[in-house]
Every structure is written in C-alpha cells, then in structure tokens.
Amino acid sequence: MLDISVAYNRYKFLGYEFLTWLWFLIQEDPGEIRKADPELLSLDIGNRLVLENRIGESAEVITIKGDDAGLEEGILALKKGAVVTEMNLLYKSGDYEWRFTLKGDGLTMASLRTPDTGKVETKEDLEGAVLEKIYLREKAVNLTDSLFGQFIRLRISREWDKIMVSSIRQWIHSND
C-alpha cells in the first residue's frame, strides 16, 4: 500500500467523483441508492453544496446554501469542469431522518444529526443513550460506506468509462 499522506493527496479526486456520482444517482437513478439501504425512503441534497473548479494555480469555489436553493449554478459549474467537494444530505429511512455533510477530500462527516433520542436524566440512562446514539450514527455511516463501496466497484470496472461517464455527461448537459 502507498504511503498514507501520498495516498490522501493523490486519490482525493475519488471523494469528489463519488459526490458527483451520488448527485447524479439522486437525480437520475434513485433506485440504485436503495441497494445501500433497503429501508431507504429518500436521499436528497440538503442545504449545502460546494463545488470547486481548479484552473491552473487558482480555484473557483461555488457554494450553494439554503433549504430550497436551486442547483442550477452547480450544474453550470459542472459543465465548466468543477467537481463536488462538499455535500449536505437529507437521508430518510423507515420513520426517521438524518442530516449530514460529506466532505469530498477525506469523506469525513460534519454536522451529523440523527433522529431525536431521549434525554439522559439519570446515570442509568447513560448506557442506553450512548448505545442508541452509536446505533443511529452507524446508520448514516453504513449508508455512506455502502454507497462508496458501490461507487468504487463501478469506478474500477470497465463500465465506468464505457457507460457511466457518458451518462453523467448527458445528465449535466441535459440541464441546458
């Protein structure tokens, strides 16, 4: 395996491509997302999307914020060669709802909010509360891992270049 810091920088494009692919799936092929969670009700772009277009030494950063913000500027940025670097997701499964932001370069999670849990009022409540929080956060982590696994297996297959890249290009340009 490669040196960790070399691998982090050399392959961070995989995180950006994963988020771009995920946006494409959310809009064009949500059935594919259900493979990652059979109980999935919906997965949508939440209230924040960040794209970055590197041109030589400089970088153009496009940030779209707000619960009902339109994503047209994001599509326009993709057409100009930008990649998705950060994406807030709204995930509904069963009767519950999660919100979290994935950052492309490290695929770290930020602002991870799970469904509400009971208040810890006594020492005896603590263990149950800890286990419940871990379980609920694992749902969001497992969804991310499962989707990323789907992406990686596709990304290293011939299907990526033969089919997926042209499908994503078509999607970007169908929004003209």
Next chain:
Amino acid sequence: MGLLSSSVALMRYKVQGSLKEPMPDTVTEALKQNAFTEIEDEAAEKTVGWTSFQSPFKPEFDGSSFMFGTYIVFSMRIDKKSIPSKLVKKNYTEEAAKKLAETQREYLSRNEKLAIREQVLNALSLRIPAIPSIYDAMWNYEAGMVWFFSTQKAANEEFESLFSRSFKLALIRLFPYTMAQFGCDLSESQRDALNHLSPTRFAE
C-alpha cells in the same frame, strides 16, 4: 463536540492489530498510564491525556467503566494556553522600553529582543489559565474501527499520536483511498486497478 451532542463531526479510523487479553484490563492500564494530569509545569503551553467519558474532569477508568455494550468509549482532554498576540505585543513594548531606559541606548540587539519576548511569554504563561477541550472517542474493538468526534486537524493529530503511544496499535485514518483499500472487499486485481486510477473529466 461529544458523542451525545445533537450534531457531531466524525473522523473514522481503522485499527490494525489486537490488544493483549484480557482486553478490558489492557485498556484500563493504557488509559491510566496516559491519563490526563493537571498541568504541573505552570508555564507549559499544552497538556494532553485520556480522561473518562462519564467524568471528563475526574478521570476514572476502574471497573471497565469505559465499556458501553461492546464499545470502548473514552475521551481525550487537551488543556491549552492561548496567549493573545496583542497582549504579548503590549508587554513586549513595555519591557523593551524599560530595557532601553536602563541601558540608555536607542536600539536593542536581535538577541536582546528575542530574550525579552521569551521572558514576556513565560511571565504571561504563568498568569494565563489553560483552556480545557474534551474530545470523545468510540472504539468498536470487534470491528477494528474507531470514531473520533472531531475533524480538527490539530485534535486528530494529537489523538493519533496518543492512541498509538498508549495502545501500541497502528491507527489508519479513513479517507477515499483507505476506505477503498480496507472497506470495500476488493480483490488483489481490483486493488491494483485502484492504484492506477486517474481523475475523470465530466465536462466535455
């Protein structure tokens, strides 16, 4: 940000290797040996150590109190003194003026300036209290996974070094490449294909 907070940031790690059995005793020992101790050297800028999740200001690891179900839950405490630069500048200017008056000179040498600055920083360090920060961690020992509840670069670096020093186990940060290597059940040839990937250009 803590494990029970309503909104958290999460850095994930893969742990390589296993602890000496019985595992809870080894964890207790490692946490105790590297537990947070109140700053003894009052001029020290920073102190780092483990503390307990349940009582972060009074570390207590006995009786496997860090076990929650099958998870190991504990916290890292960093006490750091942060001296405002404007305060350093003010005190430095006063001390430098005093020195010039004492020596009846117009200028100070580079070494004199450095010595005054050092002396000012030391004096302020003794007067300024260290600010504590607590970061929770959850270790799923069976799965070999650790969650650290912060994505701050400095906190993660402290955690990685304290964890390796305490448990003598390698901690590998999970990011796209390592997630693919360790979490996607890839075959040898798929791993090789992964190493040869280059960025896709989606724009035409």
